[in-house]
Amino acid sequence: MDDTSQDIVRIEGISKSFGPNLVLQDIHLSFRAGEVHGLLGQNGAGKSTLGKIIGGVYRPDGGALFVNGIDSTGWTTRKALLSGVATIQQELSLVPGRSVAENVFLGIEQNRHGMLTGSLRRRFDELEERCHFGLKAETRVRDLRVAEQQKVEILRALAREAKVIIMDEPASSLTADEVERLHAVINQLRCEGRTVIYITHSLGAALATCDRVTVLRDGRWVTTARSVDMTEEKLVEKMLGRPTDVAYSPRRSLALPNRKVLEVSNLIGGPLVSGATLEVHSGEIVGLAGLVGSGRTELARLIYGADKMRAGDINYLGEQFIPRSPRDSISRGIVMIPEDRKKQGLTLSHSVQRNIGLPAASSFRGTTGLSNMKEKRRAEETVSRLGVVPANVRSAVGSLSGGNQQKVLFGRWISTSPQLIILDEPTRGVDVGARLQIFGLIQDLASSGAAILLISSDLEEVLGLSHRVYLMRDGRTVGEIDPSTSAVDDVLGTLFGVFKSSASGVDQ
Amino acid sequence: MSGRESRDGFLLDDPTKVRGWQLGKVTGDSALGMARSYAALIAFFVLFIVLSCTAPGFLEWGNLLNIASQQSAVAIVACAGTLVIIAGNFDLSTGSVVAVTNVIAAYITVRTGSVWIGLLSAPITGLVLGTINGIIITYLRVHSFLATLATSLVYSSLAVLITNGALISVSASGFDYLGDGDVGKIPVSVIVLAAFALIIMFILNRTVTGRHIFAVGGNKEAATLSGVQVNLTHIKVMALSGLASGIGGAILASTILSGEPTQGSSVTLASISAIILGGTSIYGGEGAVWRSLVGVFLLALIGNGFDLLGANQFYLDLVTGLVIVSAVALAASGRRR
Numbered sequence: 001m002d003d004t005s006q007d008i009v010r011i012e013g014i015s016k017s018f019g020p021n022l023v024l025q026d027i028h029l030s031f032r033a034g035e036v037h038g039l040l041g042q043n044g045a046g047k048s049t050l051g052k053i054i055g056g057v058y059r060p061d062g063g064a065l066f067v068n069g070i071d072s073t074g075w076t077t078r079k080a081l082l083s084g085v086a087t088i089q090q091e092l093s094l095v096p097g098r099s100v101a102e103n104v105f106l107g108i109e110q111n112r113h114g115m116l117t118g119s120l121r122r123r124f125d126e127l128e129e130r131c132h133f134g135l136k137a138e139t140r141v142r143d144l145r146v147a148e149q150q151k152v153e154i155l156r157a158l159a160r161e162a163k164v165i166i167m168d169e170p171a172s173s174l175t176a177d178e179v180e181r182l183h184a185v186i187n188q189l190r191c192e193g194r195t196v197i198y199i200t201h202s203l204g205a206a207l208a209t210c211d212r213v214t215v216l217r218d219g220r221w222v223t224t225a226r227s228v229d230m231t232e233e234k235l236v237e238k239m240l241g242r243p244t245d246v247a248y249s250p251r252r253s254l255a256l257p258n259r260k261v262l263e264v265s266n267l268i269g270g271p272l273v274s275g276a277t278l279e280v281h282s283g284e285i286v287g288l289a290g291l292v293g294s295g296r297t298e299l300a301r302l303i304y305g306a307d308k309m310r311a312g313d314i315n316y317l318g319e320q321f322i323p324r325s326p327r328d329s330i331s332r333g334i335v336m337i338p339e340d341r342k343k344q345g346l347t348l349s350h351s352v353q354r355n356i357g358l359p360a361a362s363s364f365r366g367t368t369g370l371s372n373m374k375e376k377r378r379a380e381e382t383v384s385r386l387g388v389v390p391a392n393v394r395s396a397v398g399s400l401s402g403g404n405q406q407k408v409l410f411g412r413w414i415s416t417s418p419q420l421i422i423l424d425e426p427t428r429g430v431d432v433g434a435r436l437q438i439f440g441l442i443q444d445l446a447s448s449g450a451a452i453l454l455i456s457s458d459l460e461e462v463l464g465l466s467h468r469v470y471l472m473r474d475g476r477t478v479g480e481i482d483p484s485t486s487a488v489d490d491v492l493g494t495l496f497g498v499f500k501s502s503a504s505g506v507d508q
Numbered sequence: 509m510s511g512r513e514s515r516d517g518f519l520l521d522d523p524t525k526v527r528g529w530q531l532g533k534v535t536g537d538s539a540l541g542m543a544r545s546y547a548a549l550i551a552f553f554v555l556f557i558v559l560s561c562t563a564p565g566f567l568e569w570g571n572l573l574n575i576a577s578q579q580s581a582v583a584i585v586a587c588a589g590t591l592v593i594i595a596g597n598f599d600l601s602t603g604s605v606v607a608v609t610n611v612i613a614a615y616i617t618v619r620t621g622s623v624w625i626g627l628l629s630a631p632i633t634g635l636v637l638g639t640i641n642g643i644i645i646t647y648l649r650v651h652s653f654l655a656t657l658a659t660s661l662v663y664s665s666l667a668v669l670i671t672n673g674a675l676i677s678v679s680a681s682g683f684d685y686l687g688d689g690d691v692g693k694i695p696v697s698v699i700v701l702a703a704f705a706l707i708i709m710f711i712l713n714r715t716v717t718g719r720h721i722f723a724v725g726g727n728k729e730a731a732t733l734s735g736v737q738v739n740l741t742h743i744k745v746m747a748l749s750g751l752a753s754g755i756g757g758a759i760l761a762s763t764i765l766s767g768e769p770t771q772g773s774s775v776t777l778a779s780i781s782a783i784i785l786g787g788t789s790i791y792g793g794e795g796a797v798w799r800s801l802v803g804v805f806l807l808a809l810i811g812n813g814f815d816l817l818g819a820n821q822f823y824l825d826l827v828t829g830l831v832i833v834s835a836v837a838l839a840a841s842g843r844r845r
Contacts, residue, residue, distance in 0.1 A: 306733060327735035338733055345733070347726030349793060354722065359734045361719040369714025412734065 007066075008033045008195050009054060009085070009164055014063035016049055016219075021402070021429060023049045024219045026063070031164070036186055036196040038210035038227070040203065042239050042492075044428075044457060046219040047199045051166045054197065055087035056080035067164070086157035087166040092149050094141045100124070101137035104155045127159055131188070147178035154185060165189060166197040171205060183209050201291055203232045203496055215239055236489050236496065240459075258282045261420050261451035262303070262316055269309035272298040274475035276312070280420065280451040285442065287466030287483065288455045291495050295475035296455045297339050300422045303453075304336040305329040317419065330359060333419035337409050337426060339455070341402075345409045348398030352388065353379040355397050356411045382411035387437060403434020410441060421445060424455045439465060459488050471495060547835050548786050548799065552806045559809060563816035571812070573695055579808045580697035581606065581756035581772075586779040586800040587708040588752035591745045593783055594712070596725040596792030597652035599749045601641060602756075602779055604663035606772025609634045609757025611667045614676040614767025623682045627762065631754035637663060638750015642743030652746075660776070667769035676767040687763030697759050704755065708748070709797045717744055726793030781828075782807055785835050806831070 007030040016024040024046045031037050039047040052058045054065065059074040066072060067083055077087070094103050101124040110118040124137040133151045141149060150170055157165050167186075171179045179202075186209055189196050200206050206213050207227045214224040215238040222238050258281040267276040272295035280286045290296045301307040303314065305323030314321045316332065323329050326336070338344035346355050357364065357375040364374040379393040386407040388400070397408055406426060413421070423442065427435045442465060446452050456462045462469055463483040471479040471494055479494060543550065560567040585602045592599045609630035617626025637659070644655040689696040712718040720741045723731040732738050753775070760771050779800075786803030788795025807828060814824050 304733075325735075326733050327737060330735040336733065338730075343727070344729045347723060347730055347793060350722065350726055354719070358719065358723055358731070358736070361716040369710055370716065370719070 006032045006034075008068060009197075010066040010069075011050075011054070012064045012066070014050070014053060014060045014065065016046075016053060016058060016060050018429070022219055024053070024060070027216075027221050029214060029221060029224065031195050031197060033163070033195055034190060034193045035211040036190050036198055036209055038206035038213035039197060039199045039216065040201075040206055040213055040235060040239060041216040041222075042457070042459070044218075045216040045239070047216050048168055049219075050216065051087065051168050051197060051199050054080075054164070055085060055166050057087070081160055081162070084161060084163035085166070086160060086162035086164070087168065088150065088153045088157065088170060089168055092146070092153055094149055094152060096140070096142040098141065099137060100135050100139050100141060100144070100152055100155075103141050103152050104159050106156070108160060123159075127155060131155065131158065131185075133185070145178070147181060150182065151185065154189075162194070164195045164197065166199070168199045169201065170198075171200060171202055179205065201496070203235050207232065207235075232496075233493075236492050240489050240492060258284060260315075260318070262314070262453070264299075264303065264315075265313045267299065267302060267309060267312035267314065269302050269311070270295075270298040270307035272475045273302055276302075276472070276475075276477045278453075278470045278477055278480075280453055282419070282449050282451050283446055284468070285446050285452045285454055285466045287462035287469035288453060288472060289459060289462045289469055289491060289495065290472030292457065294472045294495070296472050297424055298475070299472070300336060300424050300453065300455060303329075304334060304422060306336075330416075333417070334422070335413040335416065335418040335420070336422040337406075337413070337424060339424035339428065341405055341409050341428075346397045346405060349396055351394050352383065352397055352400070352408055353393040355408055356382050356393070359412060360416060378415065379411075382415060383408075386411050386414070386441065401434070402429040403438070406430055406434070406438060407441075410438070414445075418450060420451045420453070422453045422455075425457065426454070427456065427458065427461060459491055463488060463491070473497065544839055544841070545787065547838050548802045548806055551831070551835070552802050552809065555806065555809045555813065559813050559816065563813060566812070566816055569693065571816075573693070573698060575805070575808050575812050576698045576701070577695040579804050580695075580701040581759045582775055582778045582782065583701050583801060583804045584704050584752045584759075585749070585756050585775055586782045586804050587705050587797050588745075588749040589779045590783050590786075590788055590795055590797050590800045591708065591712060591721055592652075592749045593780075593788055593790065594725045594792060594795045595721045595741060595745045596728065597645065597742060597745065598780070599638075599641065599656050599746060600653065600776055600780075601637070601656040601660035601663055602749060602753045603772045603774065603776035604660040604667070605634050605637050605750055605753035606757040606760060606775050607667040607769050608637065608663050608670070609754040610761040610771045611670050611676065611757075611767035611769055613758045613761040614678050615670055617678050617680055617683055618676060621680065623680050623685075626678075626680075626683070627686055627758045630758035630761065631751050634750040634752070634754020634757065635747055636750070638747040638753070639743060641750065642746030645746060646739035646742050652742075664769065664773075671767060671769055673769065678761070678765050678767070684762055684765055687759050687761070697763075700755065700759065704752065705797060705801060708752075711748075712797055717741065721745060722793060724792075778807070779804075781832055785832050787835075787839060 009031040011027055011029045014024055014027045015022070027050060039050060041047045049058060053060050056075045056077040056079060064071060064073045067085060072079070072083065095106065101120045104124060104127065105120060109116055110123070121137055128135060133155065135148065135151055135155070141152060144152065154165065170182055183205065186196050186198065198206065198210055207230060210227050212224060212226050213230060213235070215222040215235060217239060261280050261282050263279040265277045268274055276295070276299050278286065288296050288299070298307065302309050303323060305325045305328055309323065314323065316334070342348060353376055356379045360378070361370065364370045364378070366374060376393060383391050383393055388404050388407045388411070397405055400408065426442065427438055430438065442452060442454065454462060454466055463486065466483050469481050469483050470477045471481065471491065473495060481491065565571055585606070589599055589602065612633050613626050613630040616629040617623055620626065641656055641659055644650050644659065645652045686696055686700070691699060712721065720731065720736045723734070723736050724738050724741045728738060756775060757772065761767050782803030783800045784790055784803070785806060786799030786801070788799055810828055810831065811824060813819070814821060
């Protein structure tokens with residue numbers, strides 16, 4: 001099939017990096033008119049980034065993008081839309097307070113000198129007649145279910161005569177029957193000769209819906225194959241099959257004696273957690289593995305007191321513990337490093353010194369109020385201990401690299417001698433060198449007696465660092481494994497729900 | 509890996525986003541960066557020198573102290589208002605609190621016959637009204653802009669109700685000490701302003717509360733997850749702003765020897781303009797009290813210059829408005845994304 005005449009989108013050698021992190025590397029790929037093409041890969045494989053480059057959100061660092069044979073490298077979302085390439089983002093971008101029809105025609109309203117002309121209603125009915133989505137023009141988008149809102153987004157794309165529709169994880173927030181309806185819509189789009197680029201986690205859905213699938217791994221192209229030639233097992237193999245390129249220092253044996261620091265049973269609460277059971281001992285690194293949306297972060301927030309628990313038991317240091325607020329948890333020696341360090345962790349415009357000193361501000365008391373010198377000294381000690389570069393504690397945290405920002409976030413808590421440290425994606429957006437330093441830091445913290453709950457989307461990281469690993473799916477802990485005897489693909493299979501029997505189940 | 513590092517090992521995650529938070533820090537090495545960061549201060553000194561050379565009578569202690577004394581109420585409100593804006597809030601009720609408290613000061617003085625009780629009742633009332641603002645913002649979750657817009661109506665209405673729309677004259681001797689008295693040659697109101705400004709600076713820079721004010725305004729989510737009591741911090745800044753307005757109200761009542769519900773109406777706009785003109789970020793998380801003082805006195809110099817040079821007063825607001833827009837635009841020009 002070397003006939004390129006039917007390629008509607010062609011990608012030639014595209015690369016993209018964010019700061020020091022190379023997220024896409026020399027990708028060659030083409031999408032044909034009238035095909036549904038799945039983009040698969042682990043978290044961080046680069047599928048969303050690729051979708052965003054095609055949709056004009058990101059500009060590639062190298063390589064070229066051709067749409068309809070025209071060089072479209074580095075175009076804008078607006079140009080992409082005008083050329084018939086529409087993206088349906090993971091987070092829907094609708095105006096919730098306005099009607100379906102208004103949302104569909106937003107930005108392409110018929111007008112004369114800025115005054116609306118023609119009937120929105122008639123245009124909408126024409127569109128709806130073609131698609132039979134069963135949407136009413138006047139319904140306010142706010143009142144629709146997420147799947148219906150997605151249909152509005154799709155209609156919006158169709159109203160612009162989009163030839164290529166990129167869907168980024170459209171099924172992630174849908175129920176099973178909604179997913180089925182979405183797939184019916186995708187089939188219909190194919191029948192109309194449109195191209196759908198379907199970015200998804202769900203292997204089964206990809207194989208059932210797509211004509212071809214492409215697997216990415218670590219920003220590199222792995223394979224493109226017809227769906228009929230693939231199986232879910234093969235896909236998992238392709239998504240993983242790499243030699244480990246990060247050297248993990250050998251797992252350290254547990255320091256004895258260790259005591260139970262945290263015991264959680266049947267915890268329910270927050271937006272997603274519907275039954276979590278786990279325990280963590282002092283000196284132990286316990287991993288929590290699961291896909292995005294499986295409730296790992298939400299579980300961490302419950303234990304930290306950032307969200308409210310509704311049912312279940314938490315036992316902390318031998319006493320029943322009901323987390324009330326982060327402040328309360330911190331005072332008991334529980335700290336958390338949140339997953340999004342820019343939004344939840346640091347104030348980027350403030351200095352390293354201020355960011356490190358924030359929770360310990362009261363310990364800087366001097367004779368005339370807080371002493372800047374004490375704060376500075378504390379920050380300098382932390383910075384040199386963690387090897388933050390540059391070592392200038394007055395520089396804004398926002399000017400540091402991801403790895404150094406993460407170290408600053410560790411530094412905030414390290415001097416408070418916490419008993420339980422919850423780490424949510426501690427190496428996200430961190431380059432390889434800094435990753436290794438952070439791994440060492442985590443192991444040091446455990447060796448010094450802290451209990452560590454480690455959340456990471458990088459399975460090899462979880463398996464390489466942890467003494468024990470809990471698996472989470474759909475808001476529940478669905479198994480516990482010994483990482484020294486577990487293979488990554490078995491674990492991934494369990495997480496994707498492929499090999500349901502393979503994990504040693506502690507299903508409740 | 510080493511190949512991706514820049515020469516000094518200083519890695520940038522997303523270089524386009526770094527510039528601009530740090531007016532005068534990242535961009536600060538250049539002359540333009542300095543100009544951006546210290547625009548109001550530079551303008552203040554330029555205007556000061558120009559007026560010294562051109563306006564007869566400007567550079568005299570009497571005139572300068574008079575300016576300071578006239579601005580004391582607005583400056584006190586702007587000092588506390590700086591904390592409000594750094595914490596990411598707005599207080600649009602300051603003018604109304606000034607109105608209520610200046611009426612209360614007069615009313616209580618007339619009722620009790622005690623100047624002390626009368627003048628002290630104003631800041632206490634202000635503190636209470638400010639705390640109410642804080643509670644509405646936090647526990648009722650009303651955006652500060654809206655909450656204080658609404659309470660400003662309520663508070664000015666209270667001022668009118670207390671006086672029945674009239675004016676309460678105070679004849680008690682010593683009532684004018686705060687607004688019109690001197691210690692040596694320095695007006696009492698200027699001493700109060702200096703003391704209040706120092707206290708606010710101390711709170712902002714030398715206390716845990718100050719750290720928390722910056723943190724809450726800089727990144728609320730991060731502050732919460734770091735154990736900062738976000739609601740309490742909001743209430744504290746709003747209470748301080750109320751207290752400052754109360755002190756301002758007492759000074760005004762003492763200056764004009766009466767309580768008038770129409771007093772203070774210009775304070776809200778004047779204080780916020782001064783804070784922004786000084787260079788405190790309207791988005792929260794950044795700012796300084798001295799900047800707001802510079803803002804207040806820059807605006808005051810413009811007004812004083814108009815007086816001394818005999819310029820047409822009709823142009824005063826026009827010039828003031830243009831100065832504010834230019835200063836803010838200059839600061840924003842360093843904020844390209």
